[in-house]
Amino acid sequence: MTLRPDLAIIADHVAEGSRALDVGCGDGALMAELRDRRGADVRGLEIDPANVSAAVARGLSVVQGDADTDLAYYPDGAFDYAILSQTLQTARAPDRVLSELLRIGARAFVSFPNFAYWRVRWSLLWNGRMPVTQGLPVSWYETENIHHLTIDDFRDFVAGAGVTVERE
Secondary structure, three states, X not given: OOOOHXXXXXXXXXXXXXXXXXXXXXXXXXXXXXHHHHOOEEEXXXXXXXXXXXXXXXXXXXXXXXXXXXXXXXXXXXXXXXXXXXXXXXXXXXXXXXXXXXXXXXXXXXXXXXXXXXXXXXXXXXXXXXXXXXXXXXXXOOOOOOOOOOHHHHHHHHHHOOOOOOOO
């Protein structure tokens, strides 16, 4: 199975044998890759019960929970990596979620749809409607995205929070 591009990049940068928490892990595709290819001890947190079932069926350790409220139950520094992929824009309080992510993991990976990507902007300009793309696969009324951000928005956000970005 081929991983989404952002997940493949994350998988390539997780150290062998490390401990990782995948927040918003979906069906566990990244977790399975980290377990099988990197020998990582991976845990997951996922809000959708169908995705939790799919991940557990892969033999993964996933609990159903909400990043906005349930990250508080994890101890400080419990993981080498805390991963938040395509989830930040769905959080009710992204600032608190990021803070919790950094408290839980020694390092964090964050990926999100770039709402300023030229194809998204072109589609909006050309069609006059919110785009449906591979990265944004559902109509505006079906999306879980409640915060639309760009790469520059995120850079400003983490700089304002005093977070050091090692790579992007």
